[in-house]
Amino acid sequence: xxxxxxxxxxxxxxxxxxxxxxxxxxxxxxxxxxxxxxxxxxxxxxxxxxxxxxxxxxxxxxxxxxxxxxxxxxxxxxxxxxxxxxxxxxxxxxxxxxxxxxxxxxxxxxxxxxxxxxxxxxxxxxxxxxxxxxxxxxxxxxxxxxxxxxxxxxxxxxxxxxxxxxxxxxxxxxxxxxxxxxxxxxxxxxxxxxxxxxxxxxxxxxxxxxxxxxxxxxxxxxxxxxxxxxxxxxxxxxxxxxxxxxxxxxxxxxxxxxxxxxxxxxxxxxxxxxxxxxxxxxxxxxxxxxxxxxxxxxxxxxxxxxxxxxxxxxxxxx
Numbered sequence: 228x229x230x231x232x233x234x235x236x237x238x239x240x241x242x243x244x245x246x247x248x249x250x251x252x253x254x255x256x257x258x259x260x261x262x263x264x265x266x267x268x269x270x271x272x273x274x275x276x277x278x279x280x281x282x283x284x285x286x287x288x289x290x291x292x293x294x295x296x297x298x299x300x301x302x303x304x305x306x307x308x309x310x311x312x313x314x315x316x317x318x319x320x321x322x323x324x325x326x327x328x329x330x331x332x333x334x335x336x337x338x339x340x341x342x343x344x345x346x347x348x349x350x351x352x353x354x355x356x357x358x359x360x361x362x363x364x365x366x367x368x369x370x371x372x373x374x375x376x377x378x379x380x381x382x383x384x385x386x387x388x389x390x391x392x393x394x395x396x397x398x399x400x401x402x403x404x405x406x407x408x409x410x411x412x413x414x415x416x417x418x419x420x421x422x423x424x425x426x427x428x429x430x431x432x433x434x435x436x437x438x439x440x441x442x443x444x445x446x447x448x449x450x451x452x453x454x455x456x457x458x459x460x461x462x463x464x465x466x467x468x469x470x471x472x473x474x475x476x477x478x479x480x481x482x483x484x485x486x487x488x489x490x491x492x493x494x495x496x497x498x499x500x501x502x503x504x505x506x507x508x509x510x511x512x513x514x515x516x517x518x519x520x521x522x523x524x525x526x527x528x529x530x531x532x533x534x535x536x537x538x539x540x541x542x543x544x545x
Contacts, residue, residue, distance in 0.1 A: 234458060234460040235276075235279060236269075238527065240281030240282045240284050240423065242281075242527065256321050262325075262464075269530055286311060286442075289317075290362060316341070319422060320341065342408055343426070344426065345427075345428045355397060360441075394440050398443075399425060400451075421448040426438060427439050450514045453514045463507050465526060469539060473498065474500070484541045486545050511542050
């Protein structure tokens, strides 16, 4: 049984693909190496860690490869839930190998494992009635209408750039492999799990799960993981060192600390953008309101300093 404190770290899929010029696997490998160096600092300081990660750019590339192959070679397109599984294996491999190598260099004898993880969603989640998450490449109107007819896709016009498929982003309800994840953590294994928010599955009844075309927010899924394993700390590793009020404006204020009540007030005042900081704050509030102890938002290179209280934004119950 592991006696160490447990932290869940959620890292963004965008942190492995810096920009369009660095999409190769070799580029992602180097980015993963940089990220795992900072996670190794945390492990070296005495934490046991479970790692959740995003997969947006990677799934986009896998989907695009599938679309191109279908168009030119008549190869069947890969379903979205399978693309999610592929991305978990891909990103898990990059993180797992780099972290294992770094721990070996530091003479830390600890195993790392990736768990292909399903996450249960409710088939009656309202999100399925109002798909909003754009995925895959752009299409002209004729192709979009054909895909909508033949494959049952929901298609929308995207700001004059073309037509795109949209899918639901339902709320995560349960990490299906949670008992396996707990067993690994209790054995002292560093676990990479709920990749990309998890592969979304629905329960058909009688214990039968089936994948569904949807995208789960990775911060919400990582929050659920932190709740279910009773993590001592929930870390969201993102692009900024600290959370800001009035972000990007002349009167911007960086926050060292905020309580749940303060976070709710700032949310009501509209300080956190829907597509970026808002879901992170909401994910943290879910964790804290279910008995979580403390949470931290910072960028990867400052995780070590933040744990010493030198930077980052801490969120606490009160």
